[in-house]
Each structure stands twice: as C-alpha cells, then as structure tokens.
Amino acid sequence: MAKMFAVVIVLIAIASAVPIVMHMWPMPQDISAHGHLIDEQFADTMLEAGISFLASQILLAFFVWRFSAPKTGDKIKSFPGGAVGLVVAAFLLVGTEVLALGLMGSKAWAAVYFTAPAADAVNIQAQAGQFAFYFRYPGPDGTFGPIHADQISEANANFFGLDTTHDQDSKDDIVTAELAIPVNKEVHLIMHAKDVGHSFYVPELRVQQDFVPGLDVSIHFTATKIGRYEIVCTQLCGLGHYNMKAYLEVKSQEDYDAWIKQQAALQ
C-alpha cells in the first residue's frame, strides 16, 4: 500500500504539471501595455511554485516508499542537519524566494496602480448595475455631467440619471452599451456602481477592478491590439451575475473617431 501510494503521489504530481508545461489551458492573450509585467511575474511564480510543488511531493513519495517497511533491527535515523538546518533552509530559501517575488510583484502592481493617468488619456465613465454595464463619454466639452440618482431610469433609457435640460455638461455626454477605445492610447476608466458590488474584468486586458457602491474607483490602461473582447462581472451581484457582460471594442484611432461621431448622433 505504501509503495502504491508513493507511486500515486508521483503520478499525480507529474500529471498536474503537464497541463501547465504544455499550456493546455493558457492565460488569454495579452492585449495591454502593462500585461507583460503581470505575465512575467506569473511565469516566475509558476517556476518557483512548480519546483517547490514537484520537489516536495516527490520527496514525500520517496520517504513513504523508503521508510514504510523497516527491517527488524532498523534504528531511527535523524535527518542530516536536524530541525535547525531545516528552519534555516526555510528562512533562506523560502524567505529569499518570497522577498524576491514580493519586490518584483510590487513593481508590476505599482505600474498599474501607482501612476497617474496621462493628461491626454481618454476619459470614460463605466457604470455597473444589475445586470448590465453602461459607458459614458464626456463629449466635445470633455466634462461629464452630474449623476442624479433619482433620475436614473431603465425604462426611459436614462441609465446615468442625466438631466440634459438643466445640466450643460450633460448635453453632449455619449452613453453606450459597449466600451470602444482607441488602440495604443491610454484610457482612464472612472467606475461607478449603480446598485450593488460588481467588477470589471477583461482577462486579455489584464484588468480586474471592483465597482464599489458609494465610492467611485478609477483605473487606467492601454490596449495594444485591435479586436473585440468580453467584459465580465466577477463580483457576485445577484441572479443574473453569470450573464452580466459587455464588449470591449479596441479600434484604430480613425475607426474610434468615426464611432464616437456615430454614437453622438444617436443620443
């Protein structure tokens, strides 16, 4: 039984590693300017975690195989170096490893969160509500009109509660159900929750950020590849959570400009 168990551990360890090594279910392609930092950090961590995983499981299997059938007269042996050696090894190896991962990972995190959006970034407001996303562009005046919660109306398609009669800034705001952005241009997304918690997740963009009711959160990113990508909600928001999605359209600057004009005409 011990030897069977040892073989099973090794087989499971190897079988667990194969899909990773073979990239059977890889991360979605990266289409962002910052994504390579996250991907590199992920790859480094996978290497270190993978080695730790395989080495520990194989060692466990080997010791179970080797020491489970003692012969008569066998004496207990102590591990070379004893507990002190193992504690020192844990501090040196794992301590160094986690410190290095922590510091390198901080760099990637800082690149996403510790820099201000560029002055010429495209400002877009995203609003999440059960169970749809809506997006607002400020129009030619570059300013978003205020949100009036009491005027939000799905029935009248006034998703942001805009008062275009009284608020000058709201008159040219453009509201859409999909997020179109220009390629290779930074986007500053201001996130507003209408009702409960939601999240903005585009795996290809390497962006995930919660919408926080009562608190507008902002993120900024640059998409580097033209295409159509799904935006999904990752914060459990109610019965339609699984079906709450929208699309991110990354367009060339020309196509984006044309699209904005078209959307403005539709308001």
Add this chain to the structure above:
Amino acid sequence: MHDLSAHAVPHGAPTSFIRKHVFSLDHKVIGKQYYALALVAAVVGMFLSWLMRIHLGWGSLAIPGLHLLSSSGAPGDVMTPEYYLQLMTMHGTIMVFFVLTTAPFAAFGNFFLPIQTGAEDMPFPHFNMMSFWVTFVAFLVMIAAFFVPDGPTLGGWTQYAPLSAIGQVGGPGQGWGVVCWAASIAIFCIGQLLGSLNFITTTLDMRCKGMSLMRLPLSAWGWFITSVMGLTAFAVLMPACILLILDHVAGTSFFVPSNLVIGDHVLPHTGGSTLLWQHLFWFFGHPEVYIAIVPGLGIVSHVLITNMRRPMLSHRVLIYSMGALAALSYMVYGHHMFVSGMNPVSSLAFSFPTLVITIPSTIVVLIWLGSLYGSKLRINAASLFSLGFISMFISGGVSGFFLAQPSIDIMLHATYFVVGHFHLVMGVAAMFGIFAGTYFWFPKMTGRMMNEGLGKAHFILSFIGAYCIFMPFHYLGIAGNVRRYQAFTDDYLIPLVPVHKFITVAALLTGFAQLIFVSNLIYSRFRGELAPSDNPWQGTSLEWSTATPPPHNNFGDTMPVVYHDPYQYSVEGASTDFIMQTSTENVHSPDEEK
C-alpha cells in the same frame, strides 16, 4: 498547571438518559455530539455540491425530484440561476462553519483536549453544553432558510454588502434568507466563543501534575492555538452579523451607502460603507482558514508521530510555527481585497505578510518530511490520511504564492484558481485531518476498531478523486474562468465546459467513495472488532493510558501524573519502543524537555 486538590470533580456522573446523552455536561459526549452534527452537515454540504456540479456540467439536465427541494428554484426539476447561487451559498456556509470548524476543533478538541491535558473535564461544563446546543440551533436556523419565502440567500458565504444588506430588492433570498444566514452565524459565533473560552482555560488551568505546556501533545497545541484565534475572530464576526441584521430589520445603513438605485428607485439608505463589511468579514475570514486547518496540523502530527515511532524533529519548532501561522493570519486578511477598491498601498502592505506566512508553513512541511526520514512508518488508514493531508497542504500552499501577490491577483481573483486553492488547503486538507483523527481515535471513542481495508480503499479513492476535482480548478482559473457563474455562456469560457464535465464526474465518484467511510463508521460503531487493548496503536499520550472508552471523569480513581514528554518513541534503553507519559520508567531521550 492546576493542583488537583483545588478542583472538585466538575460534575457527577449523569443518571438520566437526557443528562447522559442529550443535555450532557461530559466533554466526551459533547465531542461526539459535535462530530455527529458535523457528519450530518457534511452530508448536506456534499449533496448540495453534487447538485451544483451536475448543473455546471449539464445545465439543462433535469435532476429528478429537485422540485421537491424548491418548486420555484427548480421548475421541471431544472435548476434556475438564482437557485444555483442559493445552493452554492449554503454549500460554502455549511462546509466552512458546520463541518470544517466544527469537526476538527470542536468535536475532537472537546473529546480529547481534557484527556490529553489530564483534566477530569472542562472548567465550565455548562458553557460547554451550551456551546454545542447553541451551535445546533445555529444549524437549524441555517437550514430553516430553505423554508422561508424565496429560500436561502444567494450572496455567497462571504455575503458581500450591499447585496446582502438591501433586502428583497437585491434578489431572491436576500430578505429573510439573509436574516436567517446572519442570525445563524451570529448564534454560531456564540457557541464558538463559549467553546474557545473552555478550551483556553482547560489548557492553561486544568493540566494534571507534571503536564507542563511543552509536554502537551501537538494535537492539544493545535486546539489551544485555534481556540485563541476563535475567541478573537468570532468576536468580530458576531457584531458584524448583528449590524447586518439591523440593516434589514431596523432601517439602519451600516453597510449601505447613499444613492443606490434598484428598479429605478433610490433606496432609502444613507451613509453606510460597503468596504466596512469586507474588512470585518475578512478580519474573521482569514483566521477562519487557520481555525479550520491548525487543528488538522496538530492532529496529523500526533497521528504521524505515533505511526512513525519517533517524535518530530522539533516539538517546539512545530508549536512556534503553528503560533506564527495564527498570529500572521490577522495581518494578511487584506489579500482577499486587493481589487476591492481598497487603497492600493494597503494591498502591498497586506501582500508581504501573506508571502511571509509561507515561511512557517514551509517549516511545518519540512519538519514533517525531515521526521519521515529515517522513521519506521506504519501504513494504516490514519497515517495514510495524515500523509494525504501533507500532500494537499503542499499543493494548496504553493498556489498561495500566486494569490499573495496583488499583481497576479488582478488575473486570478474571483476565478476558479482561488476555488481550487482554498478547497485543497482548507477543505480537503482539513477533511483529511478529520478522517485521520477518526480512524486513529475511533477505538478510544467507541471501544471498537474501524475496518482497515475499507479505510485504505476510502483513502486512495478520496486522494485521487480530490486531485481530479481540484487541480483542474487551477487550470480553469488561469484561463480566466470566473467563479460563482451558474453557466458559462461567454465565448472564451465555452471551450472550458468539457473540463467542468470532467470535474463533475470526478466529484460524483469521489462523493460516492465517502459512502465507504460512512458505512464503515456506522458498521464499526456497532459491529466493529473490539479494540484489542486500551492502547491499540502503542501511543504515549494520556488518552492511551486510560480505559476504552474513558470513564466519566476520564481517569477513574487515580488522576494521572506525567513524567515524560508526549512523544517518547524508540528511546534507547527503554523496555518497549514507546514510553507513556505516565510511565515511571526512568529512561529519557537526550532531547527530552527538562
């Protein structure tokens, strides 16, 4: 350490059936009651997971009879999206609170902590009885959620606000369902606080003569450290749940900010904070992970030592490592909130302790592996589940490397990677700890042995099955598969559906393998082979020096006196390969505590 003369026997032996088996003051009976409750809860929780998994694999499949559970949640026996979320919420809540907290800590701890410390009972037996019955009531209140209008809450075991705090407008189950959930958990917290109080005082004040703290077995240390965590963590969750109930029934707005709009109506709440709930919940929630796993660390260490016929390389290092895990668990909770909107600087502040916690975890694993080296390992169901625990703890631990880093968490947060991680390290590992404890202590608890052949079959099927279920979760998460979805309709998720079908088949088969355990448990309880002696595993700690099953006051007429460390195995010059703690044989290993 207490002077026995200063303590009267806490209570006399019961004479009536009710006092003996129902409202018992005896910690051993209370331990068995907790175990039975955890067993029932585990069956319910596993059944719910089966329903969820079938739905995830074959969403339109009618599950015969499902409408009996909820006619509105399963019209035509096909699960609705909201009913999937309701079952998911109940699965998570029942498993975390009523199984993983109850069995390894409250069940085994109640039965064995007083015996391993050499006490006649816990110092507050009425509180102890109350702790179980309060927990039982909490379970009933949780189950009652199935029968209130619209059924249980759909908000997940984390019950994030404001979805959990706005009432029925949030969706099915968000009214009475949430109130039941919060009331149940608040009541559960009371039970845990009473239990923790007893565990701490038993350990610190009820030890028999000669039983210094360092002479306590590692299992006792696991329960003691967990009880300290329980006292502090549940004391935070309970008021949080009370505030959540007030948001429902008293018109308060602790967790609901102003100007939320649902159905084109502005909600009548002002001034609350959604992140406040997350901070309070995770201040409890992350220590809870260790509340579930630290008793397992102690139990499998105790079981392994007996089966390796040697002490761990260092008794003290293991104790300090468990203590470090407990202390650090309060400093890392923010890693659940990296993308929550919390200040990004705080994310880094929470990231480093999360990475540092891998050091004591690694030390524990290395001490286990180093102790296996050169041992005389016995293979039986208990030791196999302990070894399986180590394997799961390693697998679940290394995936923690990823989630500890906020930059990687951007990709993996709220995906199946997280689900795979916590199921391995907190769920399966803790369950393996429960199984190891059951196979090991069953003879002491009942006087009978469990069937070893069935135990080994149960182990190997569970071990392979658990990996088949939870390792693919990690691949799904890396591919961006979001958790808490009742169906995968997104273009990029559709190719992953076959993986979900594989997981569902594995979950059903592994679930059926648990029937082997339940059958073995029930059969052995009544018809199992009688335990050959009071000490069938040739153990050294105090539970093996008393009768099987132990008498009402644990040790009969003569209270134990301890002369040795807890794990004196294979000591040169000793008459046998083990020296019991109560042995007066004057042979000591060089490493024995002075």
